[in-house]
Amino acid sequence: MRNVLFATSEAHPLIKTGGLADVSGSLPQALNKLNCDVRVLLPYYQEIKNKLENVKQIAQFSVSGHAGTISLLETRLPDSEVKVWLIDYPKAFDRPGNPYLDEQGLPWPDNAERYALFSKAATLIATGQIIADWKPGIVHCNDWQTGLIPALLAQQPQKPATLFTIHNLAYQGIFSRETYLTLDLPDYLWSPDTMEFHNQISFIKGGLVFANIITTVSPGYAREIQTAEFGFGLEGLLKHRADKLSGILNGIDMDIWDPANDPLIEQNFSVKTLKEKQKNKTSLQKEFSLPVENDTPLIGMVGRLVQQKGIDIVLEALPDLLQESVQLVILGTGEKKYEKAIKQFATQHPKQISALIGYDETLAHRIEAGADMFLMPSRFEPCGLNQLYSLRYGTVPIVQGVGGLLDSIVDTNTQTQKNKTATGYIFTEATPDALLKTLKRAIETYKKPQTWRSIARTGMQQNFSWEESAKKYIQLYEKAATL
Ligand code: ADP
Numbered sequence: 001m002r003n004v005l006f007a008t009s010e011a012h013p014l015i016k017t018g019g020l021a022d023v024s025g026s027l028p029q030a031l032n033k034l035n036c037d038v039r040v041l042l043p044y045y046q047e048i049k050n051k052l053e054n055v056k057q058i059a060q061f062s063v064s065g066h067a068g069t070i071s072l073l074e075t076r077l078p079d080s081e082v083k084v085w086l087i088d089y090p091k092a093f094d095r096p097g098n099p100y101l102d103e104q105g106l107p108w109p110d111n112a113e114r115y116a117l118f119s120k121a122a123t124l125i126a127t128g129q130i131i132a133d134w135k136p137g138i139v140h141c142n143d144w145q146t147g148l149i150p151a152l153l154a155q156q157p158q159k160p161a162t163l164f165t166i167h168n169l170a171y172q173g174i175f176s177r178e179t180y181l182t183l184d185l186p187d188y189l190w191s192p193d194t195m196e197f198h199n200q201i202s203f204i205k206g207g208l209v210f211a212n213i214i215t216t217v218s219p220g221y222a223r224e225i226q227t228a229e230f231g232f233g234l235e236g237l238l239k240h241r242a243d244k245l246s247g248i249l250n251g252i253d254m255d256i257w258d259p260a261n262d263p264l265i266e267q268n269f270s271v272k273t274l275k276e277k278q279k280n281k282t283s284l285q286k287e288f289s290l291p292v293e294n295d296t297p298l299i300g301m302v303g304r305l306v307q308q309k310g311i312d313i314v315l316e317a318l319p320d321l322l323q324e325s326v327q328l329v330i331l332g333t334g335e336k337k338y339e340k341a342i343k344q345f346a347t348q349h350p351k352q353i354s355a356l357i358g359y360d361e362t363l364a365h366r367i368e369a370g371a372d373m374f375l376m377p378s379r380f381e382p383c384g385l386n387q388l389y390s391l392r393y394g395t396v397p398i399v400q401g402v403g404g405l406l407d408s409i410v411d412t413n414t415q416t417q418k419n420k421t422a423t424g425y426i427f428t429e430a431t432p433d434a435l436l437k438t439l440k441r442a443i444e445t446y447k448k449p450q451t452w453r454s455i456a457r458t459g460m461q462q463n464f465s466w467e468e469s470a471k472k473y474i475q476l477y478e479k480a481a482t483l
């Protein structure tokens with residue numbers, strides 16, 4: 001039995017802004033099944049407080065530099081055996097809305113203080129100073145919010161091993177020197193060799209410099225972030241630590257994303273009953289007030305409306321794309337300029353585009369189930385989960401060939417069609433032209449229903465369950481303990 005402290009700033013279904021929550025909700029379950037004993041450590045946000053009834057206080061303590069008492073609460077991840085420990089510190093976490101952003105969509109002004117407090121609490125728990133009878137062998141940290149944990153543990157005499165997973169290098173947790181000075185951190189953390197980054201403090205560097213092992217969420221992204229194009233200024237450091245850096249492709253929760261049993265969709269279906277998928281398309285067209293047309297390809301998009309996801313490329317391609325006989329449904333939130341532009345297109349072309357600007361878990365499932373194609377023109381994509389959900393739902397992904405997208409999709413060409421390995425369509429340049437060309441390729445194949453269904457079926461038969469990836473993490477936990 002291995003004790004794993006899994007520190008994360010979000011976990012589905014308790015709190016979610018993106019894929020990190022999906023991973024934190026499902027990887028710990030897979031690890032438990034492989035005989036690990038996991039504690040998911042999360043901030044006790046107001047949204048979690050409103051959702052949970054069964055929480056019990058198991059400790060109270062304080063951390064340096066922060067007045068007041070922290071309560072450690074225990075609960076379980078809903079519908080699972082996985083134990084969750086919650087850091088209850090109302091001043092930092094008991095506020096409405098998004099974990100990272102205020103009502104205006106700007107980072108909370110005290111984010112450095114909030115996640116420093118979380119990381120300090122994690123460090124005390126990790127060294128057995130709070131709960132004496134449960135000590136982790138490994139602390140698995142995720143993204144910048146937990147970057148301070150390996151950094152603070154580094155100088156502890158009795159410390160567990162650490163593994164730091166990069167889910168997205170674009171978010172680094174960078175704060176001013178003035179802010180750093182308020183955090184009451186040890187002096188060794190202010191140096192270009194540690195967490196200083198161009199005269200600011202970078203939380204993610206704490207993980208990248210100090211963790212025994214670094215992972216990211218696909219092998220492709222592990223290579224890409226060592227280059228200037230994808231490294232966001234950290235490529236040098238990552239290259240320096242290349243022998244400790246690897247990529248493990250995310251799995252998906254096969255129960256939550258299961259077209260044969262999904263309670264959120266109109267009509268369940270499986271690889272054997274793929275034709276039934278059509279009913280989901282009809283219902284999606286109705287729900288999004290699009291004309292119900294069986295034979296018009298329906299393209300789905302779900303995600304954060306930010307530059308990373310290539311939404312600007314879609315907007316540029318739209319005038320030409322709309323010359324084709326296609327329909328498009330979009331669900332997302334993000335930068336206001338993109339939200340506005342999408343709404344404008346939808347108003348101008350109500351028979352072809354329909355968009356919902358908002359966050360809606362149920363609709364995300366219904367789009368995966370009802371669309372024929374799923375578009376992900378990301379500029380970079382550490383892993384991406386929606387293309388994996390799409391494969392499972394027989395919805396053919398059309399993706400930019402980067403990171404986890406390239407690692408999980410096989411482009412359709414004569415060869416891959418012949419040997420039945422094709423699962424989607426890939427374009428290799430982040431331009432409207434490349435997107436259009438590839439979409440036209442997909443539309444041509446869509447006109448041959450048998451061929452199309454064969455591609456969809458191959459996708460549905462791929463296995464992206466967590467088991468294999470969780471085994472790889474366990475191997476790295478063992479390796480980390482020897483370093
Ligand atoms: P990222 O973490 O970069 O946003 P991923 O593809 O890894 O991208 O994961 C995104 C997750 O968030 C998926 O589960 C997706 O369905 C969900 N999601 C994103 N935007 C929305 C939205 N507007 N409504 C519902 N679910 C969303």
Ligand code: GLC
Pocket residue numbers: 018019020023167168217250381382383384385404
């Ligand atoms: C990040 C990435 C996404 C990845 C997710 C979960 O948000 O942008 O590609 O799938 O984390 O690892």
